[in-house]
Amino acid sequence: MKSEKRASWILLTPFILLSLAAGVIPIGFALWTALQKPETIIRPQGGFGGLSALLNSLRDPRLVTSFKDILIVMSIWLPIMMLGIVGLALLVHSSKGKFAGIMRGIYYLPGALGGIANFMLWVYLVDPQFSPINFIWKDLHLTSISSVVSIGNTPYILAAMLFFQGVGSWMIIVNGGLNGIPDEILEASSIDGAGTWRNVFSIKLPLVLPWIGYAFLLNVAYGFQLFLEPYLLNEITQGAVPSQYAPSQLAYEFAFTDRNLPAASALSLVLLVISLGIGMIVVLRTGLLGDRKVK
Amino acid sequence: MMSISTQNSHPSKYKIQRKPGEKVGIGTSVRVIVMVGIGAIFAIPIIGFVAMGFRSNEDVASGKGGFLGLGSVSIHNAINSFHTINAFGPGKGGLFTQWITNSVLLSVAACALGVFSSLPAGYALARLRFKGKRTVLFLTLLAMTMPNTVLVVPIFLEVDKINSVGQLWPLMVLLGFFPFGTYLSYIHFMTTLPHELVEAARLDGLGDIETFIKVALPIAKQAIALVCFYNIIAVWTNFFLPLALLSSSQNHQTITLGLQQLIGASPLFNPTIAAGLTVKLYMPQLALATFLSTLPLLAIFIFAQRYLLRGQTLGAVKG
Numbered sequence: 001m002k003s004e005k006r007a008s009w010i011l012l013t014p015f016i017l018l019s020l021a022a023g024v025i026p027i028g029f030a031l032w033t034a035l036q037k038p039e040t041i042i043r044p045q046g047g048f049g050g051l052s053a054l055l056n057s058l059r060d061p062r063l064v065t066s067f068k069d070i071l072i073v074m075s076i077w078l079p080i081m082m083l084g085i086v087g088l089a090l091l092v093h094s095s096k097g098k099f100a101g102i103m104r105g106i107y108y109l110p111g112a113l114g115g116i117a118n119f120m121l122w123v124y125l126v127d128p129q130f131s132p133i134n135f136i137w138k139d140l141h142l143t144s145i146s147s148v149v150s151i152g153n154t155p156y157i158l159a160a161m162l163f164f165q166g167v168g169s170w171m172i173i174v175n176g177g178l179n180g181i182p183d184e185i186l187e188a189s190s191i192d193g194a195g196t197w198r199n200v201f202s203i204k205l206p207l208v209l210p211w212i213g214y215a216f217l218l219n220v221a222y223g224f225q226l227f228l229e230p231y232l233l234n235e236i237t238q239g240a241v242p243s244q245y246a247p248s249q250l251a252y253e254f255a256f257t258d259r260n261l262p263a264a265s266a267l268s269l270v271l272l273v274i275s276l277g278i279g280m281i282v283v284l285r286t287g288l289l290g291d292r293k294v295k
Numbered sequence: 296m297m298s299i300s301t302q303n304s305h306p307s308k309y310k311i312q313r314k315p316g317e318k319v320g321i322g323t324s325v326r327v328i329v330m331v332g333i334g335a336i337f338a339i340p341i342i343g344f345v346a347m348g349f350r351s352n353e354d355v356a357s358g359k360g361g362f363l364g365l366g367s368v369s370i371h372n373a374i375n376s377f378h379t380i381n382a383f384g385p386g387k388g389g390l391f392t393q394w395i396t397n398s399v400l401l402s403v404a405a406c407a408l409g410v411f412s413s414l415p416a417g418y419a420l421a422r423l424r425f426k427g428k429r430t431v432l433f434l435t436l437l438a439m440t441m442p443n444t445v446l447v448v449p450i451f452l453e454v455d456k457i458n459s460v461g462q463l464w465p466l467m468v469l470l471g472f473f474p475f476g477t478y479l480s481y482i483h484f485m486t487t488l489p490h491e492l493v494e495a496a497r498l499d500g501l502g503d504i505e506t507f508i509k510v511a512l513p514i515a516k517q518a519i520a521l522v523c524f525y526n527i528i529a530v531w532t533n534f535f536l537p538l539a540l541l542s543s544s545q546n547h548q549t550i551t552l553g554l555q556q557l558i559g560a561s562p563l564f565n566p567t568i569a570a571g572l573t574v575k576l577y578m579p580q581l582a583l584a585t586f587l588s589t590l591p592l593l594a595i596f597i598f599a600q601r602y603l604l605r606g607q608t609l610g611a612v613k614g
Binding site (some may be wrong): 002003004007008009010011012014015016017018019021022023025027029030032058076079091092094095100103106107109110113114115116117120121123124125127132133137145153168171177196201217218221222224225227228231232235236238250251252255256261265267268271272275276278279280282283 | 324326327329333334337338339340341343344347355363409411412413415416418419420423424425426427431433434436437438440441442444445446447448449450451452453456466469470471472473477502503504508511518529532533534535538539544551554555558559563564565578581582585588589592593596
């Protein structure tokens with residue numbers, strides 16, 4: 001129907017206009033800027049540079065280091081994160097009534113502290129001067145915040161921050177998936193003699209696999225875009241944690257310290273492609289677009 | 296990071312009642328102990344941190360107060376610390392309240408725009424037939440999975456082009472783009488709007504847009520609440536975008552940038568800069584400022600709780 005089509009696009013107009021302003025046009029600017037030469041004092045007009053900005057930013061030794069850093073963080077953080085998400089979701093799911101509700105609320109609590117609040121909480125935890133866990137720091141013979149937040153410890157601290165902030169809210173998603181499993185299935189398998197663990201591995205986990213995959217992929221995407229935590233660690237350690245620890249920080253540094261907008265744009269586009277790639281897998285493979293297996 | 300809260304939907308579990316004297320299985324006891332233990336690991340740091348905001352510098356330095364310093368908390372300390380925090384800034388200070396005000400303005404504006412754009416788009420995607428629908432839905436989902444830091448540099452280029460770096464309004468518009476909200480609305484209109492209502496409206500001669508405004512919208516309170524809740528959290532905790540766009544303008548900064556400035560001015564981390572400042576911020580002040588900055592979110596969370604609990608059919612998230 002023609003009128004239905006027209007109505008649809010009218011209803012979509014505000015959303016589409018905003019997506020142009022916040023998505024399409026900025027990407028266009030970045031593409032265009034990435035093809036320019038950086039403006040310098042001797043060449044203030046910039047000019048067309050082809051792929052030189054992209055190649056230069058890819059060849060920057062700091063880029064390789066920042067990707068290595070972030071992969072180390074993810075290799076520590078993601079296994080713990082996935083184990084925590086699934087483990088807590090299963091624990092809450094096999095609990096009953098009020099107790100389950102209260103525990104779920106407590107596990108969610110750290111997730112309510114967004115970004116910088118979670119960071120501040122961790123500053124409190126890693127400073128041996130105040131920390132309620134300073135027995136750990138004492139055991140390791142770390143007496144000041146600068147000895148705890150050393151470059152060698154940074155991946156562990158970042159992993160801890162990310163875990164603490166994210167595990168609760170993702171647990172709730174996976175728990176929601178578990179709640180969608182019809183009781184009859186679990187009851188039937190119990191009657192057939194399946195124990196708790198058998199139920200977990202043969203029924204619960206396979207049925208919430210799309211959720212787990214979804215959680216994993218979006219956390220990977222998030223890991224590549226890490227910014228706030230390493231940025232602020234750099235600030236509180238007065239540079240002991242480098243200012244280009246993560247790739248997004250390097251893009252920020254290209255743009256606002258080096259004033260090299262073409263390199264910043266090129267690197268942003270590289271990071272965008274990574275996110276898009278992961279996003280495509282999420283949308284096409286975890287059943288978001290079509291019928292979901294588990295409701 | 297966002298999520299949908301879900302209710303434990305196991306009505307059958309409530310029926311299982313243990314008879315008095317019946318033995319609790321060893322598996323159950325282990326599970327309960329493990330769960331409570333993990334809960335303590337989650338809760339204790341937060342309790343200690345909030346308590347920190349209600350202690351005085353002297354008590355913290357001398358280690359008074361016992362476990363987590365809980366013995367040395369008082370509202371009087373918090374009031375003193377608040378005066379110190381709000382003295383931060385040029386002249387008489389007052390930057391802290393300014394940051395909170397800016398964040399409130401930004402959140403309200405972005406959320407209004409988010410609702411205004413998400414609800415109609417979600418309705419069209421869920422209930423109307425048109426060519427290109429699958430593509431729009433696909434792109435919306437793709438945008439939804441993107442971390443919000445990914446376009447910061449490109450957005451900076453755009454805002455710089457229109458000479459609006461340092462102003463609050465571009466953020467209001469940009470953060471009003473909220474694909475997750477469109478997805479939430481889409482699921483809402485898909486799952487909760489009865490077909491009969493839409494059909495009846497059609498038979499009454501209402502056009503598609505009128506049907507949306509007069510029939511679907513009035514019963515979409517839950518979707519509006521959810522979109523607002525997630526959008527406000529996303530805006531309130533956003534750090535990278537305000538950092539790139541507002542760093543140059545002291546008066547337009549948000550609370551996340553403000554907290555960053557407080558950290559940067561603390562003698563704990565930056566003795567040289569702090570030495571030049573009259574306002575000395577130590578851990579109690581930083582903890583209190585952080586705690587206060589999360590209160591608005593807490594209030595919204597409590598307000599939205601009943602809608603969130605009902606939102607269990609919406610099994611999706613944004614990272």
